[in-house]
Amino acid sequence: MPLVRLSDASDSRVGDYTNLTDTQLRRRREPAEGLYIAESTKVLRRAIDAGHTPRSFFLADKWLPDLQDILDRFPDVPAFLGSEQVLEEITGFHLHRGALAAMNRPAPLALADVLADARRIAVLEDMVDHTNLGAVFRSAAALGVDAVLITPRCADPLYRRAIRVSMGTVFQVPWVRLESWPESIEILQGAGFVVAALALSADSIELQELSSRSVERLALVLGTEGDGLAKETLERADVTVRIPMNPVVDSLNVAAAGAVAFWECRPSVD
Numbered sequence: 001m002p003l004v005r006l007s008d009a010s011d012s013r014v015g016d017y018t019n020l021t022d023t024q025l026r027r028r029r030e031p032a033e034g035l036y037i038a039e040s041t042k043v044l045r046r047a048i049d050a051g052h053t054p055r056s057f058f059l060a061d062k063w064l065p066d067l068q069d070i071l072d073r074f075p076d077v078p079a080f081l082g083s084e085q086v087l088e089e090i091t092g093f094h095l096h097r098g099a100l101a102a103m104n105r106p107a108p109l110a111l112a113d114v115l116a117d118a119r120r121i122a123v124l125e126d127m128v129d130h131t132n133l134g135a136v137f138r139s140a141a142a143l144g145v146d147a148v149l150i151t152p153r154c155a156d157p158l159y160r161r162a163i164r165v166s167m168g169t170v171f172q173v174p175w176v177r178l179e180s181w182p183e184s185i186e187i188l189q190g191a192g193f194v195v196a197a198l199a200l201s202a203d204s205i206e207l208q209e210l211s212s213r214s215v216e217r218l219a220l221v222l223g224t225e226g227d228g229l230a231k232e233t234l235e236r237a238d239v240t241v242r243i244p245m246n247p248v249v250d251s252l253n254v255a256a257a258g259a260v261a262f263w264e265c266r267p268s269v270d
Contacts, residue, residue, distance in 0.1 A: 002075075006082030009089035014080055016102035017058050020160065021092035027156060034105050036158035040097035041066050046168030048073075052103050058091075059099035060084050067099050097164075105158060111149075111184075114174045115191050118146035119217055119267045122258060123188075123195075125181065125233060126153045126224040133157060134165025135255035136222065141169035143262035148173055149219075151181040182233040189238070193219040196265075197237035198257055199229050200250070204240040211264045220261050222254050 006014065016035060019025055030036050035055060038044045041063070048054070048070065057079040059067060064081065071079050088094050115121070122145050127133050133155050140148055148157075154177070155162065157170045178184045185195050194215045210218075221237060223229035234240055243252060243260055252260070 002078045004078050004080045006080055006086050006090075009086050011090075013078070014056075014058065014090055016055065017080075017090050017100060019092055023159075027159065030158070031105070031156065035102050036105055036156075036163070037160045038101045038103050039160050039164050041070075041099050043163055043168045044099060044101045045070065047101070047103055047171050050171035052106055052171065055102040055104055056080060057099055057101050058087070060087060060095060063098045109174055109176050111176045111178070111187070114147045114149075114176050115188075115193075120145050120262070120265065121147045121149060121188075121193065121219045122262070123149045123151070123178075123219055123221040124154050125151045125221060125229055127222070127254065128153075128155050129225050130155050130159050130161040131165050132225060132253070132255045133159075134162040134170070136258045137162070137166040137170045137173055137175075139255065139259035139262055141166075141173050143259065144266040145173065145262050148175040149184075150175060150177050152178060182230065182236050185233070185236040188219050191217070193217045194239065195219045195221060195237045196239050196241045197221045197223075197229050197234050198242070198261060199223065199234055199240050200242050201234060201240050204242040207241050207243050207261060207264050210239065210241050214268065215265075218265055220258070220265065222258050222261075225254055 004013065020037060038047045054074055054077050056077060057071060059081060061081055122136065122140050124136060137148060137157060157175055163170055188195055194217065196210055196218060198220065221229060221233060243257055
């Protein structure tokens with residue numbers, strides 16, 4: 001196991017971990033360089049269990065025993081160790097969740113393969129908040145959603161905050177970034193999915209009415225924070241759905257709305 005002791009925050013070997021708090025920079029860098037950052041030993045273990053491979057590990061000495069078995073599985077992958085002060089200078093924040101790892105991004109999945117056996121899918125339109133994105137993935141994993149599709153302008157599910165909020169479920173739920181939207185709605189409809197858009201529109205039906213129809217293949221479309229779904233998306237969808245609620249509140253947070261819809265529209269057990 002190549003343990004590398006860090007004494008200088010400017011060490012060029014840890015470039016994958018520099019400026020992790022610069023969201024704009026990391027959103028550009030990580031996909032372009034084929035990497036993502038797994039934060040915490042729990043998330044790191046889930047990534048490896050999902051078949052993802054590490055480029056390097058990054059941790060303080062006190063976390064070494066917790067990760068020893070993982071390091072032993074990858075004897076040729078460097079593990080960078082340093083004081084908490086040096087590590088914080090490199091990343092820009094205090095590492096209080098254990099280790100980090102720079103991971104190789106897995107190859108993108110094919111949309112046709114993901115749709116082949118799916119009965120319930122979620123489509124996330126232009127969702128930009130990584131916390132909401134991670135929360136939707138966690139609900140999807142828990143409530144029987146077979147796959148998540150994200151539109152071209154949607155945030156990165158493999159960004160550090162999204163992974164952390166999802167508790168690593170972004171590694172478990174198959175997901176695909178669509179090449180075009182809302183044109184891809186036709187692909188979903190052609191594959192036999194009823195496309196249901198969650199929106200507070202005049203012609204929307206209540207969620208319970210949709211679930212009572214016992215739709216075999218259903219795609220639930222959730223919109224971006226604040227603005228919701230685009231007009232063209234609503235026009236192309238098969239049905240528009242609303243969650244009935246107390247009139248003193250006009251809407252739910254998109255992650256909460258997704259969890260309610262996933263539960264209500266979960267597929268029947270044969």
